[in-house]
Each structure stands twice: as C-alpha cells, then as structure tokens.
Amino acid sequence: MRETIHIYHTNDLHSHFENWPRIRDFLKMRKQWHHEAQDEVLLFDIGDHVDRWHPFSEGTLGKGNVEMLNEAGYDAVTIGNNEGITFSYKELNDLYGNAKFDVLLANLYTKEEKIPYWAKPYNIYETKSGFKIGVLGLTAHFTPFYKPLGWKIYSPMDQLSFWLKELAPQSDMIVLLSHLGIRDDEWIAEKFPEVDIILGAHTHHIFHEGKETNGTLLGAGGKHGNFVGHIMVELDVQSRKVISRRAQLYEQDQLHASKDEDQEIKSWHEKGKVLLNDTVTVLKNDLAADWFEPSELPQLLTDGLLQWCEADCAFLNAGLVLEGLPKGEVSRFDIHRILPHPINPCVINLTGAQLKEVLKATRDEELHHLQVKGLGFRGKIMGEFVYTSVGFGKDIGHIYINGKLIDPHKTYKLATTDMFTFGHFFPELQRAEKHYFMPEFLRDVLTWKLKETNTL
Secondary structure, eight states: OEEEEEEEEEOOOTTOGGGHHHHHHHHHHHHHHHHHTTOEEEEEEOSOOOOTTSHHHHHHTTHHHHHHHHHHTOOEEOOOHHHHHSSOHHHHHHHTTTOSSEEBOSSEEOTTSSOOTTOBSEEEEEOTTOOEEEEEEEEOOOHHHHHHHTOEEOOHHHHHHHHHHHHGGGOSEEEEEEESOHHHHHHHHHHOTTOOEEEEOSSOOEEEEEEEETTEEEEEEOSTTSEEEEEEEEEETTTTEEEEEEEEEEEGGGSOOOTTHHHHHHHHHHHHHHHTOOEEEEESSOBOOOSSSOOHHHHHHHHHHHHHHTOSEEEEEGGGOOSOBOSEEEEHHHHHHHOOOOOOEEEEEEEHHHHHHHHHHTTOHHHHTOBOOBTTBOSSBOOOEEEESEEEOSSTTOEEETTEEOOTTSEEEEEEEGGGGSSSSOHHHHHSOEEEOOSOOHHHHHHHHHHHHSOO
C-alpha cells in the first residue's frame, strides 16, 4: 500500500501582496483537493513573508501577514531576517500571538536563553498511516543585528546537529525549513544525510524541479511570490520507506486570477495608509528631494543621522529619499512612503586614512547611477552622496572633517546606513568596528529630525 504526501512551500514574499491572492486561493484549493483525494498535505513558509516596506505590514507590525498565513491554512513557518531583525524585541515577541500555525525555529533564544514562547525548534507531523515527518526550522545567523535587539542567535549548524539527535530517532523523514541561503543548504545536504528535504530561502534562488545533493532533495521558490513550490513524496506504508520524490514550481502569473484581486490588493495598501495616518509634524515649507542635485530633504536626513549617532561625520546616498514632502501636515504614512526601507543607522570607527578612501569612493559617478537591489534598499537607484561635516577641496586628495584636514592616524566616527557595511560597496566598512542602532530605521531618524525643526 502506498501513501502520497504533498508539501507546498513559499518563501521571501517580502510583502509583495500583488501576488498573494492567487497564491492563497491556489493553496486553499490544493489543500481541499488533496484532502478529498485522502492524500496528506502540508503547507510551509520559509520566512521573509513580512517586509515593512509595505504600509499594511508597517501599520500592523506584521500581524496582518500572520492573518494572511492563517487564512491560507499554513501548517508551519520559520522566520527570515525581516521578521527577526526589523522589529523590536517586544514586537517580535507579539508578532505570532494569533498564529494558527507552528513557528519552527531552532537557533533563536530569548534573553533568558530559552526558546521563545511562540516558537519551537521542531514538530513532528504524522500521516494517517502513522508515517512521521519531522520538520525543523533555522534562520540566518545575523549576530550583529540580533544582539542589540536582545535576542541570542546561535550557529544554525550547531543547533541543527543538536536537535537532530532528538528529532531523527522519532522521524521517518526529516524536512528542514531553511532561511539560510543556497550555500548553507548545499553544505547541510553534504554534511547531514539524515535530512531528507531542504526547503530553502533567503538568497532568492530557484530550483524549478528541485536539486538532488547527496541524497537530499532541495527546493526553493525565488522571491516575491513569483513561484509556489510543490514536493510530492510517495512512500510504502508497510516498510515506511520513500519510493519517490518529485519537486516542481508553479508560476504565480499562470495561476487562476482571484475574484476582485485588484480591489483586494489595493485594500491592503489603503488599510496601511489609514493605520499610519497620524500626523507627526507640520512643515512650514516644501522640502525637495533630488537624487542628483543638492536638495533639502536628503540633507536634513543626513544631518539628523549625524546627531542621532553622535558621530564626527555622516553620509547617505540621495536615492534613499524617494520623494520630497510638500508643506503642511506630514503623517507617518508620508514618511513611510518616501523612506520605505528597513534600513538601520550605523556608526563605524575608521582611521582617517580609511575614512579618506571611503569618501573618495563615494564620488564615483558609476556608483551614483547604480540600480540597487536588496540589502534593505527598496528604492530604484543609488543617487549622489550627501554629506554632513565633510568637505572636499579642489583636489580629491584634500578632504576635511569639521573644517579640518583628515588626520590619517586619528580615529573618526562615521554615521551611515547598515547596507554600506556588508562589503558590496565599501570593503573598509565591512571590516571596521561598528555599532548598529536597532530597531530604529532611517524613517525614525527623519521623523525625529522633522519634529525637532518644526512645530505642530
């Protein structure tokens, strides 16, 4: 006698709700279809469903995303870095309070060194025949970001090894929900043969028909809800052995359109706008934002960043500020609209020699026109750089901090964004000593600066 198990998986939606109605309806239909056929079915999300660039996710602090997962009938999720490090300790603790699914997370612990009350490292799902599927979740090991928030994040590999000792003897098949990225997934497949299926995320990779590595089947569905993954497992009930496994992806734009989907998609944006409609300040004058010319709003934000971080100098790229603000009332929604990025302030300690090289690199015109994707950036283009307490002489070799020529041996505090510390643009910033301001975003800095310079 054979039994069929269907596993559906999504990952890295990043609050791209324009794709959600079709995904939700497809999953609900498939779940009902398989139940009627008396097949087993499980639904998993592999993290970064929430992204605070969308006003509905911002206005509900992610709880609206949780309700969406509830409605679709998910069985379990793990968290991504967007759930893990873009909320305060309390906000993440509250995020899954109304979840009707399991949150599986083996490598995040509380201040008291305990698994959070809203999560568990693994769960075992049992089919009608008694076949036991052990499912474990892991998220990216971003210690510099979790630590200032108050969480303790541990090596996913160490935690996987630890929990498998407990899970493996109880399971006939093991599935890993991995928000770690393709390289780690492939490494796990090589080093942990007891893991049968890895459902991946974080690096937005795509396996249209899965990938076999050392006897482990890897599945992954890209990003933004462009794909829904499906793993079909056939097993022999008597021997409890897997006979076959097959993976495939369904393209979102090939799914049936949902009823009134355009109105529903628009409604989530409007709900977010209402939730963020409280006034934060009143502007006496327009504040312009230009990506390639000096303008008031990017400069105001850079000035505010310097003060916020108590630094010696600061720079930002003008492309961070998507639009200007007209005079009059400014709401939280307005601030969110022009600064949707889940990007944190950061202060970095650099020698004068290092700082000089970084500042020289910011003058590269090719960098200014670069289209940026990822790293928290939710805009279009880098734009020119805006500076506070930095001056350039006629010769690029003469750079001044607070009116004084840079001392190559002195240590300076540079305020900028966390996205510049990952090494993609300025390697010096990746290696240097730094401090991230968590959980504040750039929009919190701008809100504070606007309130400081304007009166309600």
